[in-house]
Amino acid sequence: MSQVRTGPSVWAGDLAMGIRFAAGGGREGWIRTALTTLGVALGVAVLLLGASVPSLTSSWHGREKARENLGQAQEPKAADHTLLYASADTTFHGAQIRGRLVQPDGAHPPVPPGVHGLPGPGRMVVSPALKELLDSPEGALLHDRLSYEVAGVIGDEGLLGPKELTYVARPAALNAADGYRIDHFGKHWDSPPMRAPVVLLVIMTCVALMMPVMVFIGTAVRFGNERREQRLAALRLVGADVRTTRRIAAGEALFGSLLGLAGGAVLFLCGRQFASPITLWDVNVFPSDVAPGPLAAALIGVLVPTASVVVSLIAQRGVTVEPLGVVRNRPPQRRRLLWRLALPAAGTVLLLPLAWARPWADTGFDTVRLATGSILLLFGVTALLPWLVDAVVSRLRGGPVPWQLAFRRLQLNSGSATRAVGGIVVAVAGAIAVHMLMTGMQAGYAQAYAVSGKLPRVGLWVGSDDWPKTRQALGALRATSGVTAVRGTLDASVGPLPRRSANDGAGGAALSVGDCAELRRLAHLPSCRDGDVFRTDDHERAGGLRRPTLNPGTSVDLDPPDGYHAPAKPRPWKIPGTARTVRLLAPVSTPGAFSSSYDLLVTPGALDGARLSSPTMEITVDFDRGTPDALEHIRNTAARIDPTLHEHSYLDNPHDQQLSSVRAGVFGGSVITLLLIGTGLIISTVEQLHERRRLLSTLDAHGTRRATLGWSVLWQTAIPVVLGLGLALGCGLALGSLLLTMIDSAVTVDWQAIAGMTGIGAGVILFVTALSLPPLWRMMRPDGLRTE
Template sequence: MSPPRLRAGTAAWARDLAMGMRFAAGGGREGRLRTALTAAGVALGVAVLLLGASVPALMDAWQGREQARESLGRTHEPPPADNTLRYASADTVFRGAQIRGRLVRPDGAHPPVPPGVRRLPGPGRMLVSPALRDLLASPGGALLRERLDYRVAGVIGDEGLRGPRELTYLAQRAAPSLANATRIDHFGGNGHGPPVQAPAVVLVIMTCVALLTPVLVFIGTSVRFGNERRERRLAALRLIGADVRTTRRIASGEALFGSLPGLVAGAALFLGGRQLAPLITLWDINVFPSDVTPGPLATVLIALLVPAAAVAVTLFAQRGATVEPLGVVRSRPPVRRRLWWRVALPAAGAALLVPLVREYPWRDTPLHTVRLAAGAMLLLFGVTALLPWLVDAVVGRLRGGPVPWQLAVRRLQLNSGPATRAVSGITVAVAGAIAVHMLLTGMQTGFAQAYAASGKVPRIGLWGDVRDWPQVQRALTALRATPGVTAVRGTVDANIGPLPAGGRSRSAGHDEPAGPSATIAVGSCAELRALARLDSCRDGEVFLTGLRGRSLALAPGTTVDLNPAFTRYDPVRPHPWTIPTAARDARLRHPGRAPDHIRYDLLATPAAVDLGRFRSATAELKIRFDRSTPDAVEHIRNTAARIDPTMNEASVVDNPHDAQYSSVRDGLFAGAVITLLLIGSGLVISTVEQFHERRRALSALDAHGTRRTTLGWSVLWQTAIPVVLGLGLALGCGLALGALLLTMTGSPVTVDVPVVAGMTATGGGVILFVTALSLPPLWRLMRPDGLRTE
């Protein structure tokens, strides 16, 4: 049985919390408005927190489906059997959209089946994702239907898709052979995809910081809406006998009344918002609504910590309240704001970030991730901490001026706390938005410059495995007949290495290094003349480019290995080949390391060497086309698919980054604007409460003939001064943080002028918004009736 004192304490807490909730619910229209605004702020914060907590599960689900439908991590192929199949990649691009393709050829009657597929398609048939099915059926999909010349036999289920908007297909060619294929006996594995690039990791971390930091500040601000009226009500309770602990419990109940509905509304907003997940694609990441699910522990923590934070902030706000007759609440004598700890926060953030800049290129490690997130948050919170000191320092030195200006400055000198608390949310939101937009703009500018430099000459590169030179000739002929193609050249490239000592076969476990290597290009005399200056050329000749000795000593009569080992333990049999003694020297036309040119060590004509003896001979085709020809690029891709659907493309004709970065930038800008408007709404509530507190003074001014326009201008200046100072701090912090991040990722430091101007304009709009909504209550309070005293 519980002790009586404990039961009484629990009953007192329950009674006082319930009383506080009744006070919050029965505060009239203004009370309901304050409660609704508090709930809206908490709901926004809870929704963002739940979204942030869902990111790990989201990425795990996305990557898990990718691993389950591939065969990763294997080093050796299984032998042909009844339960194996040949599996090849046949990815393509259609008007900038990436299309994942996989070709299969069963070895027996019981081949493995990937997730989302009940039965493999038959020869000449394919299974498609719902998004690809719709694209193929659309009027604009005619060229794609020509490329994917298979009959649609079904739809891939959700288990086999990374996301609902993914374009993917699984097909079986009618031809009996399948080039560039790997034999597998099951799907799934322990392999991992390519790591996320460092700039993308920095962007993800900073986006989370930029979203969560203002939300945390806004939650702390929103639960203090109506604080002055709450203090007056608690003062009245003190006058009728309530002690300090009782008033604190009642204040906690009022805070809970706004935070608990906000918690429920935030969960509902999150559940409704995640239904929009299929409509959003960022860096080819598109997920199902069910993937956006926070972990149980994170959900419980958010459900407990958000109301607890609301109560803590409310109790913190009550620490300086005292009671005087007539129920007036006055804070303790103002304490001079100390600067040292406010400067220490951004200084600590900079101390965490600057060493990361020196460690270029930035590496994605857990320590660096924590340092980046902590440093950015300390910088943003430091700006919030600096704002109250800056406002006091500035308004404390202002003297004179017009009457509206003096009224506004005097009000801020007496109590700048409510205004700076509301504006601090604006400061953090704008600073974070500027930093993230600078990072996005710098990354987008780097991609745009790279694509612009590489795309001056319209060209496409194709490469794929090849068996003989006639196969390359057929590909060249087909490409030259493609609409829009102006020039095509192609060679067969391969690596050669030194012959192992004694010509022995390499076996697994033989501790012999792979050794140096050289690059050989095989092509007709016309193709070789495009690579090097040749005095004369006949089929059967070999040319040394003068780069011999760079990695492998090459000379006429030298015997090399056409089947070199890739690794030290690679079990392959050497294929010796002797460079003809009649080999001549030739100078490359482009000996530099330009991205489009390879430093070949050896040039050979098809009759000089058997392409079938190379371990991995690759056809390298370079196509130039006419941009004015409609869909020239898609016609080239269709031709490449007919030549070999597993052929790979390397081109800069499609820049997917522009649309992706632009969508992210627009979304972040819209989110920042919405946050600013919500914070402006809180500033309206704070301003109107100050009017109610000063209603006798306003009535006295009206009785003495003060014009309403004078007080209207004073409201404008009272709002403008903290907002302008906050925007100044936000600009400085955002630009500094953005420059640090861009330097960290090696991107050019570029200021996103439209966003900076847009944020500044939005801040000015918030000033006008607050002023316009504050004037009607001001006019109502400026009446002689306000001088009456009961």
């Protein structure tokens, strides 16, 4: 009895022989290797891209933190190494522009990254994208707003991405009240966590794009199985045992996967150069940011070749390779349904509690449950496809000749067809679920902005203690083109006297300073003159907080504790005994307008705004939508009044464009994935035709028309794809409904995207059939019956 060859050296020798066969198998061998390499390379490139997301976000947030300072717990005193720093963000035609104003206190101020030196008075340094916008005809209005002279361009280390719009300017003068003093750039803070809908979207996008890639890699390493098995049969003839042939086959798959690994790395390095023009969810990055972490890259480098060997060995278990060139399939086994149903059922069990939770908590455990449940649901539906195809084709009887040829072939062996179609099921189901999630989110945002933006109104506010400056701002805005109404006051908060403990449930009162004309826009005033004070009839306070007593003759604190600090001494002010009670006008609830819930209305002659603690100038502007660029003219006027004026409005819906870009990206990725899977389906179909070349030649010799066999190829491809699309539709709708329920959104179906995916699936069928016809015609020749 011959001794069985075992041991690492034997394994290595057999794998090396398989690699030599794959590398030196002639033209056909190289074609098989090239196909495997291409399939694995595309999958590896996508995996490397997915593995780059953590480092990408880390680099993005790292630059964000390095260039910023949100203020210091102990604000430094003016010195040679300090500067005043203020935010001057603005919006132009829906695009966010980050602006920062600086005013050095000495000769050695801190300098933000990407800037060689702070600009001089009246000058600014800008990002390349902002400079391009300012130099273009479309940026004429913006140039009026940012009237500084461009003194330089910010380097990459000071930008979040190459398309970011940002500037650092030095105005002629910057008031200390407009900003705060800093002595360095770079501040550590925890980035705000993503909201639950965004977390869901990110997780599902990764799952929807990664799962088909893994299926495609598993299919790619099995390209050329039929020819490989013929060669293994020859090895059996010269004495190789079954284990040896399987290890040699694994070596061939390993060679293709190693080449694919290298090719995928090259594709990834070339593809990331196109990262700069892409903006998703306002995130735009540099190509150098798109780099996988060392551990992730190492895992991909190990797992992909390992998976190719495992898949090859599993594929060899389904056949019996014998000498004399005979490859005989094992007796077909009945596909069991129970374990196939258990997978999607387990995924549903994991997802249902998340859908019932109110609200959905973004915890690590819930994230793992969401990803695991989604993967099980998608993979389980894929596992159902082979059983469904067998169950359907086993019941088919009769019909035209092409139809009978197709389903009889599937009755004999449907494994190769369902393997390739399984990728389509995962891709389409995942894409439908993600599109439903984005459609629901987008519809919710669109509805909210449609309601809030129905009245064209914008709110402006900035810290100020000067009523004359507020009056001048109101006059400038009223003179702006397109403005229909303006109202504004100087607002602050006052507290009770004597001061109470922080937990007694007492709240502050809202005080508003304005002339009689402005106060009449807030309340019904019987009469008014400078020096009057009015107490409103509004005594309700949200959250159950009680307001201080505001009776005439009582005193209030003009510098109340604000929750962050408690001044050492109160700043008392006595409400005049002549204060009258007036009725407020109907509250203005439109977003973009400031609160109409005021407690005290005070004219400037009764109280100097400089005595108030942190007062703000609050202005509400109504405008005519029909006036061209009315909103941009308002923003220009606001910048001339004070470049640090903050805007508060719901007129621009940034989420609509963001979600549309993400939807387009996911749809494009799904289309590419379907085309890749279609390529694998073509290869699988051609291999099956080559395996049946003698049968095809026999049919041709008996006068079978080419059209008959062409239609049979079409139906043979169409049956698994149609069944797979049906499963994908049901799975995608169910998963999408669960995801929308998690974020308390109405279940909205993007039928246009579903129709597009279905149309692409039908196109894949026609694509596969069309490219399979030329090989079919070549094999339908009588000389194919010749044997040696």
